[in-house]
Amino acid sequence: MTKTYGNVHAVNGLDLEIGRGETVALLGPNGAGKSTTINMMLGLLPHDGGEIRLFGNEPGRAVREGKIGAMLQEGGLIPRVTIQELINFVRGTYEAPLPLGEILETAQLTKLATRRVDKLSGGQAQRVRFALALAGNPDLIVLDEPTAALDIQSRRDLWTTMAAYAARGNTLLFSTHYMEEADEYAKRIVVIAQGKVLADGTGAELKRSMGGKIVSIDLGDTSADGFATLPGVTEVEVRGARIHLTTSDADLTVTTLARTGHLRNVEVSGGGLEEAFLALTSGLNADHQRSGS
Numbered sequence: 337m338t339k340t341y342g343n344v345h346a347v348n349g350l351d352l353e354i355g356r357g358e359t360v361a362l363l364g365p366n367g368a369g370k371s372t373t374i375n376m377m378l379g380l381l382p383h384d385g386g387e388i389r390l391f392g393n394e395p396g397r398a399v400r401e402g403k404i405g406a407m408l409q410e411g412g413l414i415p416r417v418t419i420q421e422l423i424n425f426v427r428g429t430y431e432a433p434l435p436l437g438e439i440l441e442t443a444q445l446t447k448l449a450t451r452r453v454d455k456l457s458g459g460q461a462q463r464v465r466f467a468l469a470l471a472g473n474p475d476l477i478v479l480d481e482p483t484a485a486l487d488i489q490s491r492r493d494l495w496t497t498m499a500a501y502a503a504r505g506n507t508l509l510f511s512t513h514y515m516e517e518a519d520e521y522a523k524r525i526v527v528i529a530q531g532k533v534l535a536d537g538t539g540a541e542l543k544r545s546m547g548g549k550i551v552s553i554d555l556g557d558t559s560a561d562g563f564a565t566l567p568g569v570t571e572v573e574v575r576g577a578r579i580h581l582t583t584s585d586a587d588l589t590v591t592t593l594a595r596t597g598h599l600r601n602v603e604v605s606g607g608g609l610e611e612a613f614l615a616l617t618s619g620l621n622a623d624h625q626r627s628g629s
């Protein structure tokens with residue numbers, strides 16, 4: 337599918353198929369097109385080209401039938417009501433909602449049921465938003481950066497909640513900036529940038545496909561010229577005072593650096609999703625920023 341805003345190709349021929357029961361992370365830098373993709377999928381935003389089918393039909397129908405629950409970035413909560421009042425209100429808009437007790441339990445809100453919605457911490461409020469997404473007993477839940485701005489404990493609590501929903505055979509699609517989160521909680525990671533799918537696979541597959549490790553050293557007064565031809569080196573990047581060498585054979589690269597007297601403050605990293613992600617998106621030139629974490 338495609339979506340253009342003026343001369344910005346927010347979504348540019350993105351092609352994605354997600355099967356029932358999958359837990360999928362959309363991972364991409366700022367401005368990659370994740371929110372635009374999600375909003376088009378949910379029928380909230382018209383698409384310019386291509387086709388979107390949800391459960392075999394156009395998105396609006398699946399939404400009307402209560403098959404989809406969503407938690408979007410700007411989800412306000414009605415103040416001055418209790419959690420259970422709010423959940424019951426939303427339950428009332430569906431034909432076959434989940435029982436209140438089950439929603440509260442799944443979202444770990446049972447003990448907070450009578451607490452006012454405007455008296456919650458960020459993490460608790462996020463679990464209420466998740467509870468509202470659950471209310472209609474959807475087959476698919478779509479979450480746009482659900483854990484942004486949450487501390488580590490709140491993030492873990494929310495994930496426990498979402499994992500319980502996914503474990504019942506439901507489908508979960510979420511966008512995130514956190515590589516570790518995508519790796520830990522999604523069985524499948526779809527890396528998108530500039531509105532296209534750059535990679536699609538398990539965390540392990542992505543790491544494997546990127547291969548290589550990164551050897552970095554202090555550059556000192558040495559020129560960066562010549563490093564590209566060192567044994568094993570496939571890519572060279574200077575960042576500040578350090579030079580980062582992507583290599584297919586870290587041992588060989590390090591021993592060569594040692595022999596030539598370049599071994600200053602050496603660090604070998606790699607095999608990580610973060611490196612895979614940066615390697616995938618670093619070749620992109622536009623004004624898109626990289627993810628901050």
Ligand SMILES: Nc1ncnc2c1ncn2[C@@H]1O[C@H](COP(=O)(O)OP(=O)(O)OP(=O)(O)O)[C@@H](O)[C@H]1O
Nearest residue numbers: 341344345346364365366367368369370371372373
């Ligand atoms: N309403 C709009 N009008 C103009 N440009 C837009 C609009 N919405 C999004 N864009 C542009 O489309 C591109 C994709 O934006 P989108 O919000 O989908 O990215 P994202 O991957 O969700 O980013 P983030 O992680 O920062 O939320 C960006 O370049 C953005 O500036």
